[in-house]
Amino acid sequence: MPVLYALIVATLFPFALGPEDALLQRIAGGVVLVTVLLAMLLALDAMFRSDIEDGSLEQLVLAPQPLALMLGMKILAHWFTTALPLIVIAPLLAGMLHLPVQVMGVLMLALLLATPMLSLLGAVLVALTAGTRRSGMLLALMLLPLCVPVVIFAAGAVAAAQQGLPWVAPIAWLGAALVLALVLAPLACAAALRIALDA
């Protein structure tokens, strides 16, 4: 479903901005990143919903294994089912927008580092809203400040590669941030879930 959504959004851009190659080529990297981000946001909302409805989330909280570890696995599963398909079709989207082939590698690398970040950060916020009824718009509002740096560095790497500049620095920053998030986000997610479920 997120894949279809991303495809539709990416298709709409040339209609809105005109089909000139030069323009599309310039914005292709950013458009693909933002499209992937929006598609992930669409799927984030449902991350814990079915678990809350059938009560299995409470079982997870009560289980003897550390909650952070299990949430980490849940986030990993979410990343496999949502982000990985998006990464697979990203070259197709980028190709539709005429992104040069030599930049494609950098785009894929940026997506590979940025999407787990978004899954991890998003999971913390989804956990916070777990006790509320409607959370779609609220989730977008809360996620925006957190994903600004991710978008800046990921898009910065693609733009630098497109201009033939060295692109390692922003990628390295993304990698560093990912390592940090990988350690801290499951813990924060567990704490947030305990608050939201009042456990």
Place this chain on the structure above:
Amino acid sequence: MSKWIPLWLHKLGSPPIFYRFAGTLRPWFLALALIAGAIGLYGGLVLAPADYQQGDAYRIIFIHVPSAWMGLFIYGVMAVASFIALVWRIKLAEAVAMESAPIGAAFTFITLVTGSLWGKPMWGTWWTWDARLTSELVLLFLYLGVIGLYHAFEDRRQGARAAAFLAIIGIINVPIVHFSVNWWNTLHQGSTVRILGPSKISMDMLWPLLTMMVATKLYYVASLFGRVRADLLELEGGKDWVRRIATGEQATGEQA
């Protein structure tokens, strides 16, 4: 001496005592804020000389800069109160954190509006994707996220604790956003007023600015006290001390 201060602080954490304490102090803070604001504005708008380059347009800093400081300062207060609320589960800290958020959002909004009013004649544009402007906008979104999350819960205390957690995530995020957008794009001038080392601003302009800063701080405290008082009444509604206030005020109202 060293014993009664912690004891006093401990007592102040109880809602009825804070309610009376804040009620006594609030008019003083409000009056001082209005006086300091009047002096600061008179000094800034009338006494201070015009800028050699920007003319009279620079005078917006007497609103813009204190508001910007307050936007960050209140976020700091909110995060500290949130931390206290999460760790020690103090009801008063939750109220302080949650009632700070709308005031901080208002100051941040004023900063953005006055900034863009100034930007039109000076930079020739209402809005530009400059690092400081962008981080200020992100700060506003952080405030709105906290307010939104607080109101999304049916149980107010649970909402307060979730929003407090978000505020703490936000304060880790603020410097990251600040540095990343700085790296991305910057046009805004650097800081002119420094705490360490000499400021790059004339004394005639500096004193009204600092007076305005004091005025906004005092106003924040007065506003916060009023809001927290109202919040405590609502949270503690049905408890004995609230009932006594409600019936007592009614009785005096009938007499008058």
